[in-house]
Amino acid sequence: MHKKGFVSLLIIGVILVALGAGAMIFAFGNRTGAGCFGYGSNDSGVSTFNATEVKKLSLIPSTGVKIDKAKNTIEFYGSKVLIPIMASPENGSMYSFGIYGLVNPTIIVHKDAQITVQLVNMDDDMYHGVVITSGAPPYFYMGTMMFDGPAFVNSYIPPLPEEKNSEYPESSTTFTVSTLGTFYYICQVMGHASKGMYGKFVVVVD
C-alpha cells in the first residue's frame, strides 16, 4: 500500500471511531437521565435508599389511603399525596410495579391534588422509570417510545439505575392532577410496558 492510500484509510478510521464514541455517549445519555426519551429532566435528582429506608417508605400510612386488595386498587385522599412506587417489587414480576404490597394496582387520586410519586428501583440488573401518560395499552416493544408522553407537567421520572450492594436508587417528582379521567403509569424503558410494567391511574372528582 502506498503512503497516500494509508493516510486516507487512517483518516476514515479516525472518523469512524469518533462517530462510534458519539453514538455511545448519546445512547448512554439517553439511558441515564437528562433528556431521557425526549422529555428532558424533571430535575428531581437521583439518590439511594438502604433497606431500612425502603421498608419505611412501604409502610401503609394510617390515614389518607384506602387499599382494596380484591379490586387491586389504592385510593389516595387529600390535597397532598405521596405515592411510593417500587419497580420490580419482591412479590411481583421484574416487569411490574409494587405499591403497598399490591402489584400494578389501579391508583385513584382526586382532581387538583398535588401528587408526589417516589420511585425506588428494587431490580439488581435493569433500569426502570415511570411516566403517567394518557397512552392506553396494549403497549408494543417499540411503542413505549411513541406513547403520548407525560399527561401532566412533570408526571415522569427518568429511568433509575439498578440496585447495587443493597443501595436502591430512588427519585421523586411532584405534579398536580388537573384533569379528570383514566391515565396509565408505565415504565418507559423500551419493552418493559409491553411485558406488563404498567397500571391504571385514575383521576376522580373531588
Ligand SMILES: [Cu+2]
Ligand atoms: Cu422497567
